[in-house]
Amino acid sequence: MKLLRFLISREGIISVFCYSLTAVFSFLSFAPLNLPFFVWVAPFGLFLIEKRNRGEWKKLIYHGFGFSILFYLVSFHWVYHMTTVFGGFDWYLAVPIFIGSAILLNFKFPVYLLVFSFLAKRVGKFFPVIASVSILFAEFFTPQVFPWYFGNVVAENQILAQNAEYASAYGLSAFLFFVSYYLFSFRKPKTFFRLLTNFLSKHKGFQKKILFGGLSFVLVLILFFGNGFYLFQKWSKVKPISEREVLVVQPNAPLEFRDGRNPVEEIRNLMTRIDSIVERELAEKPVDLVVLPESGIPFFTTHDTEITRYSRIYWHQFESLMAILALRHGTNLFYNELDADVVPEALPGRFSRRDVRMYNSSVLMNPNGERRNSYQKVFLLIFGEYMPFEWMYALSGQTGQFAPGTSLSLIPYYEARKTPSSQTKNLHFEDTVTIGPAGVREYYSKDKTEEKQIGSFLPLICYEVIISEFVRKFSGDPDFIVNVTNDKWYGNSVETYQHHTLGRLRAIEFRKWIVRSTNSGTSVFTDHLGSNVDNDFTPIETSAVIRKKVQVIPGEMTFYRLYGNLLSYLYMGIVGLVFYFYVKRNS
Missing domain, CATH: 3.60.110.10 (Carbon-nitrogen hydrolase)
Structure with missing residues (x-):
């Protein structure tokens, strides 16, 4: 009854909308539909839930499992078919197995919300970086039977996919959440105009902050698209033996x-x-x-x-x-x-x-x-x-x-x-x-x-x-x-x-x-x-x-074959150290 009351409340309706936003847009971006536009806004549901419940750890865990179940239902509904046909289970056993696997094998959603909220409360800025390092951590350190990463959806873009030679799907996940959080920041037109007004003002602190954020965004885009284009051209010219x-x-x-x-x-x-x-x-x-x-x-x-x-x-x-x-x-x-x-x-x-x-x-x-x-x-x-x-x-x-x-x-x-x-x-x-x-x-x-x-x-x-x-x-x-x-x-x-x-x-x-x-x-x-x-x-x-x-x-021997996920580990380690010293200096 408590769950039902929550679902029909205003907070519950907003929450289910957020779950659906991430689940449906991820599904639309992925095979076989391959509609790449939606991938850049798919994480918005996660961002909204975290922002509305920042620091409320118990709620974030529940919301994380909400994302898990709805995401599984939309994108991996065929798991139920596998359980009944491949596993041979009757429906009354297949349904709890499906729900249980949705929760147990999608811990990345509650882990992501908890890590993001923890860093957001202590660091208080650099949110695109927090978003990217949080998804890396969640995808690395949670169990999955069918390893599905947000970076796999980004790889539907032929140029961006080439970066997998260095960072696999993990690096593309970090890139997606970095870019997506920037877009999320401008979801309201008044936010954009406020930042523009601040930039045009004579307050040098505001100008420096906005300029730094904009340049970092552009540099990340150039890095991934530029490297992807270079690798695509390089390997396109290789002649087979x-x-x-x-x-x-x-x-x-x-x-x-x-x-x-x-x-x-x-x-x-x-x-x-x-x-x-x-x-x-x-x-x-x-x-x-x-x-x-x-x-x-x-x-x-x-x-x-x-x-x-x-x-x-x-x-x-x-x-x-x-x-x-x-x-x-x-x-x-x-x-x-x-x-x-x-x-x-x-x-x-x-x-x-x-x-x-x-x-x-x-x-x-x-x-x-x-x-x-x-x-x-x-x-x-x-x-x-x-x-x-x-x-x-x-x-x-x-x-x-x-x-x-x-x-x-x-x-x-x-x-x-x-x-x-x-x-x-x-x-x-x-x-x-x-x-x-x-x-x-x-x-x-x-x-x-x-x-x-x-x-x-x-x-x-x-x-x-x-x-x-x-x-x-x-x-x-x-x-x-x-x-x-x-x-x-x-x-x-x-x-x-x-x-x-x-x-x-x-x-x-x-x-x-x-x-x-x-x-x-x-x-x-x-x-x-x-x-x-x-x-x-x-x-x-x-x-x-x-x-x-x-x-x-x-x-x-490509970089990934030689060094595996080294770049992703380095990124998490460097960002972690920077955040540690930043918080220590400003506490």
């Missing part, structure tokens, strides 16, 4: 069968569909690499071991088809699968089901149809690939129990076969009923070529691509980045566009192209400037293909 033809296959694989469909029939139809798509696309136009998405063929593995056979996830027809695709067209094939091993303490040949660890794994098969390197997903998705507590697995039969991978190695790939297959009759999926993997390789033995590594790429599975601090841990110089993902769990929603936009900055931080392969849309190629090539996205919830020539940009 080679090009790789890459085909992305989007199979739209089924993920669950609670609607009564026959799983065996659906999986066989899927395998036949992938087979025919690849043959159609590569019959006349060979490529260097074919990429299948996460869960492109779900539930199974091509890794034939005692453990995978014991776990009943190895399927010889899956391995046979992958070998056929690679050998038939003489190309590298990168695909996703389950994989398994046992805990170190398990005895050989005497392990139990409790000893088995499952992995979300992606594998490279060379042009000779031979399994080579694999990558196991390191960052697992909560409520989808693991539960935070053991007892929660009983609530959802859909959630997997995966173990995180440990390797951060690049995936080598090899020179594709330059000649078509010598076989007069090619193999297809229906042949895998009678021909196993060894038989497939024997059938195409005359087409075997010398294995010659021509490069490597950086593999990322699903939302790993949006975690900048994690991606920079990979060592070596990749030719490009491959992100395989499965956004089918989120239905026909904006999630897939948001997912890609959050990961797009990795192309700028690394100055490498990104190949994004999804199960059901949207698949796309992104160049080293962070531009979506030809703005060509595959449609959602359908099978499709997309192919491009991926440019291999000369290796260069």
Whole structure:
């Protein structure tokens, strides 16, 4: 009742308006709508709430959670869909999970309000700087499952996005709040005229103060736009050292069968569909690499071991088809699968089901149809690939129990076969009923070529691509980045566009192209400037293909790869010291 009385009061109506202002304008600025004007006024709701409740710490915390819930409801409404479909929870469990995750994973809003108010009361001026350093602190030191930063929205501007090479999304967040607070200061026309009158007066103190503030604003704009323009021009002129033809296959694989469909029939139809798509696309136009998405063929593995056979996830027809695709067209094939091993303490040949660890794994098969390197997903998705507590697995039969991978190695790939297959009759999926993997390789033995590594790429599975601090841990110089993902769990929603936009900055931080392969849309190629090539996205919830020539940009360790978030930490540290001595001197 107390909450209801607040919501219908004048203060409650104003508060909800502020929450909505930030939530809706942020959503309008972000993918797929991409209306960049709104991003500069989106923080106004936060500024208004802080100004009206400055120093009232308890109220600021409540308002922060108000922002969290409404922001989640507007921008991340698809989390509810993920909880019900991916996690398998009933609605009466999904709703509190949604609200709880909105609060627990958006602490940045109450933290931002508290830090801003604390600094505003003690410093009393330099509010644009306070706004920028407060959002940096809040985004750095609060937990988030889907790392979403205001800087990601700013990066929709092609020039400003280039600054991510030095400061990632964090630096763009600080820039946004600095500029936005200046605009917020002039939200009332009379404020502008008052400042203009003061500047024209003969009071030198006023003139100096206004001139300093205006110059700092202009200098920050010049710094970010100027540096962005320079980097855009610099990297636009870089010539690639080679090009790789890459085909992305989007199979739209089924993920669950609670609607009564026959799983065996659906999986066989899927395998036949992938087979025919690849043959159609590569019959006349060979490529260097074919990429299948996460869960492109779900539930199974091509890794034939005692453990995978014991776990009943190895399927010889899956391995046979992958070998056929690679050998038939003489190309590298990168695909996703389950994989398994046992805990170190398990005895050989005497392990139990409790000893088995499952992995979300992606594998490279060379042009000779031979399994080579694999990558196991390191960052697992909560409520989808693991539960935070053991007892929660009983609530959802859909959630997997995966173990995180440990390797951060690049995936080598090899020179594709330059000649078509010598076989007069090619193999297809229906042949895998009678021909196993060894038989497939024997059938195409005359087409075997010398294995010659021509490069490597950086593999990322699903939302790993949006975690900048994690991606920079990979060592070596990749030719490009491959992100395989499965956004089918989120239905026909904006999630897939948001997912890609959050990961797009990795192309700028690394100055490498990104190949994004999804199960059901949207698949796309992104160049080293962070531009979506030809703005060509595959449609959602359908099978499709997309192919491009991926440019291999000369290796260069960018500032962000070398030093990570150093600039953001320096900025927070320097501003903190300046404020400390300023307050101490004036107290």
